[in-house]
Structure formats: structure tokens, C-alpha cells
Amino acid sequence: MGLFGFFEKSDADKRASEIRTGAAVPTRAERQRCWEARDGYFACLDKSGIVDPVKDDKKAAKACGTETAQFERDCATQWVIYFKKWRVQDIQKKARLKELKAQGANKLDVQTDFAPRK
Amino acid sequence: MSQPAVRIGAVLNTLLIAPSRQCLRPMAAGRNFHTRRPTAPYLSKSQAQAHQPLVIQRRFKYKTVEEAKSRYRSGPFSWKAGLLFVGTGGGLLYYFEREKERMQRKRIADSTKGVGRPKVGGPFELIDQNGNTVTDNDLKGRYSLVYFGFSHCPDICPEELDKMARMFDLVEAERPGQLAPVFVTCDPARDDPKTLKEYLSEFHPKFIGLTGTYDQIKAMCKTYRVYFSTPSQVAPGQDYLVDHSIYFYLMDPEGDFVEALGREHSPDQAAKAILGHMKDWTGKIAER
Numbered sequence: 007m008g009l010f011g012f013f014e015k016s017d018a019d020k021r022a023s024e025i026r027t028g029a030a031v032p033t034r035a036e037r038q039r040c041w042e043a044r045d046g047y048f049a050c051l052d053k054s055g056i057v058d059p060v061k062d063d064k065k066a067a068k069a070c071g072t073e074t075a076q077f078e079r080d081c082a083t084q085w086v087i088y089f090k091k092w093r094v095q096d097i098q099k100k101a102r103l104k105e106l107k108a109q110g111a112n113k114l115d116v117q118t119d120f121a122p123r124k
Numbered sequence: 125m126s127q128p129a130v131r132i133g134a135v136l137n138t139l140l141i142a143p144s145r146q147c148l149r150p151m152a153a154g155r156n157f158h159t160r161r162p163t164a165p166y167l168s169k170s171q172a173q174a175h176q177p178l179v180i181q182r183r184f185k186y187k188t189v190e191e192a193k194s195r196y197r198s199g200p201f202s203w204k205a206g207l208l209f210v211g212t213g214g215g216l217l218y219y220f221e222r223e224k225e226r227m228q229r230k231r232i233a234d235s236t237k238g239v240g241r242p243k244v245g246g247p248f249e250l251i252d253q254n255g256n257t258v259t260d261n262d263l264k265g266r267y268s269l270v271y272f273g274f275s276h277c278p279d280i281c282p283e284e285l286d287k288m289a290r291m292f293d294l295v296e297a298e299r300p301g302q303l304a305p306v307f308v309t310c311d312p313a314r315d316d317p318k319t320l321k322e323y324l325s326e327f328h329p330k331f332i333g334l335t336g337t338y339d340q341i342k343a344m345c346k347t348y349r350v351y352f353s354t355p356s357q358v359a360p361g362q363d364y365l366v367d368h369s370i371y372f373y374l375m376d377p378e379g380d381f382v383e384a385l386g387r388e389h390s391p392d393q394a395a396k397a398i399l400g401h402m403k404d405w406t407g408k409i410a411e412r
Binding site for chain 2: 027028029031033034037041081082083084085088089092
């Protein structure tokens with residue numbers, strides 16, 4: 007009975023677990039949930055001044071415990087790895103662009119952030 | 125002495141009063157004037173007294189002979205001539221600007237067509253999300269917009285597919301059925317027709333999703349010069365991401381590559397570019 011109840015309850019959990027392992031393709035709503043969790047996680051890292059959450063994992067876990075848990079719960083594990091790497095690259099890219107701009111370089115029309123163009 | 129001036133004034137008047145009359149009418153009026161001419165002296169002599177009001181009425185048009193003369197002297201340089209000049213100038217300017225834009229598009233289209241150019245696209249055989257075989261010949265006859273991606277894509281593909289849906293709708297509104305929106309998976313191991321069907325239905329019902337064997341997809345990516353890095357050997361259940369090129373490839377009705385639209389194009393800009401190329405196409409574009 008207890009075991010049966012466990013399976014009953016975990017229908018939603020099963021889907022979430024499938025998404026985390028990459029067995030299921032996330033729907034639009036599930037993607038949206040993941041992106042929101044990611045944005046919350048990134049906002050917390052920004053606030054705590056952490057650039058690379060992989061290198062500073064202990065600091066990140068301490069400062070953004072709940073956000074990390076949410077991020078890892080709502081996104082596929084591969085996506086979590088990808089987004090963490092992307093964050094470091096994006097910050098480096100922005101810093102480099104800022105540096106180049108200060109040197110008077112010409113800007114090309116390239117979009118780097120996630121927000122879709124209207 | 126004053127008689128010729130008045131007569132010229134009257135003719136000038138009939139010409140100027142009727143600006144909407146076309147070339148034929150002034151000519152006809154001129155002919156009438158000529159045919160009437162022999163009888164005119166007789167009429168004017170007898171009618172000068174009998175129909176005095178007629179002459180007065182004519183004289184009212186120009187109060188003085190000087191006015192009539194000055195009108196005659198100013199010749200064709202009236203406000204109507206000025207309007208015609210400005211109108212023609214504006215029309216020519218518009219025409220040349222439009223031609224310039226068309227030539228720019230033509231240059232883009234021509235630079236990717238012909239001998240000695242990089243060839244993008246070519247023959248392929250894949251299956252769509254309904255399990256039907258689709259070849260390059262099925263896409264010919266109308267324009268197609270080809271995008272490569274995979275269903276487990278974390279951020280860029282879903283965004284770009286939303287963008288593709290918007291630009292497709294914009295093109296569809298003006299030229300229904302003339303553009304085929306095609307999504308080709310770079311991850312054939314996981315993206316079977318069923319997965320593609322579910323995935324694409326969230327973006328646009330008209331999207332054509334293509335998949336196949338690893339070798340078929342690899343050949344397809346090669347003909348489109350698409351870089352992708354799907355591991356060929358993956359343990360079952362193992363998750364992975366695919367690195368790939370993120371361009372929309374616009375192909376013409378003959379299956380030749382026209383232009384690559386990238387992240388820097390907004391849906392409006394992309395739709396405008398596609399519609400521009402469609403307008404330049406001199407052949408027939410099929411509608412499906």
C-alpha cells in the first residue's frame with residue numbers, strides 16, 4: 007500500500023525526473039519553468055557576485071541554496087551544465103565587448119541575450 | 125489689332141481650362157478652330173453687334189490686352205507645369221530607389237547561384253513527422269525556409285522556432301502557401317517522427333519536421349554546410365546536447381540557396397527579405 011501510494015503520488019515527479027535525465031522532451035510550459043528557475047538562479051549569483059558557479063560551487067550553494075535546488079529540479083541536468091557554462095562565457099563576452107567598445111571598435115548587430123526579438 | 129490677341133487668348137483659355145482633357149481633345153479643339161476659321165470673319169462681323177454679350181464675356185477672362193499678352197508670354201510655365209515637373213521627379217526618384225533595393229537583393233541571390241559558387245542544399249531523402257518520405261523534389265516549386273535543430277535544445281532552437289513561426293505567418297499573410305517551413309533535426313537518434321510531431325505542434329501546425337537515420341541526417345547537414353556534433357554512439361538513456369549552426373536557409377523554387385537569415389534578423393526583417401526575394405522571382409511559385 008505504501009509503495010503503491012508512492013507510485014501514485016509521483017506521476018508529476020516521474021515526468022520531472024524524465025525531464026531531468028533527458029528521457030522526455032520538455033514542453034513549452036516546462037521549458038518556460040526551467041528558464042524562470044534559471045533566471046532566478048542567475049539573478050541570485052549576480053547579487054552574490056559569483057561569476058562561475060562551477061568553480062565557486064561551495065559559495066554558490068551557500069548563497070543561493072534554494073535557487074540552486076529549484077534550478078536543478080526544473081531543468082534537465084544537461085541544461086543546467088550548459089547554462090552554467092553559458093553564463094561564464096556570456097559574462098566574459100560582455101566584458102570583452104565593453105573593453106573593445108572603450109577602444110572604439112565598431113559594433114555589429116548581434117544578439118547575445120535570451121530575450122526574443124520583437 | 126486687339127482681335128488676334130483675344131482669339132489667341134480664347135484658344136489658350138480652352139487649352140488651360142480643360143487640364144483633364146487628353147492629347148486628343150486639344151487636337152480636336154484645334155481642328156475645330158481650323159474648320160471654323162473660314163467662317164469666322166463672316167460670323168464675327170455679323171455677330172459682333174448681334175451677340176455683343178459673347179464678346180464681353182470673352183473679354184472678361186482677361187481684363188486687359190496686357191494681361192492676355194503676359195499670359196501668352198509666360199507660355200508653358202504655369203503652376204500645372206510645375207506640378208507635373210515635381211510629380212515626374214518624385215516618381216522617378218521612387219522608381220530608382222526601388223530598383224536599387226531590387227538590385228541589392230538580386231546581388232545576394234546571384235552571389236549564391238551559378239558556377240563557381242559555394243553550393244548549399246541538394247538532394248536528400250528523409251521522413252516527415254507523419255512518417256511520409258520527403259525528398260528535395262517535394263520542396264521544389266515554392267520557396268522553403270530550412271532550419272536545423274533538435275528537440276532537447278535548451279534555449280536557442282525554441283526561440284528561433286518561435287521566430288520562424290512569426291516570420292512564416294508574416295509571409296503567409298501576403299503569399300499564402302508559397303513558403304514551406306522546414307525543421308530538420310540534428311539528433312535523429314532521439315527525434316523520431318512522433319517526438320518531432322509533438323515538439324513542432326507547439327510552434328506551428330504547418331511546420332514540416334524532417335528526420336531520418338544518422339547517415340541520412342549527416343548527408344543532409346553536409347549538403348547544407350551545417351556544422352553539428354551529435355555523438356554517433358551514445359549509451360541508451362544518456363542525455364546530451366547537440367552543437368549546431370543556427371541559420372535559416374532560404375531556398376528558391378529550384379532548390380537553390382538564396383540567403384541565410386540569422387539571429388540578427390528580427391521576424392519582420394526576415395519576412396521582408398523573404399517577400400522581397402519572392403517578388404523578384406520571375407517564374408511561377410506553386411501554392412500548397
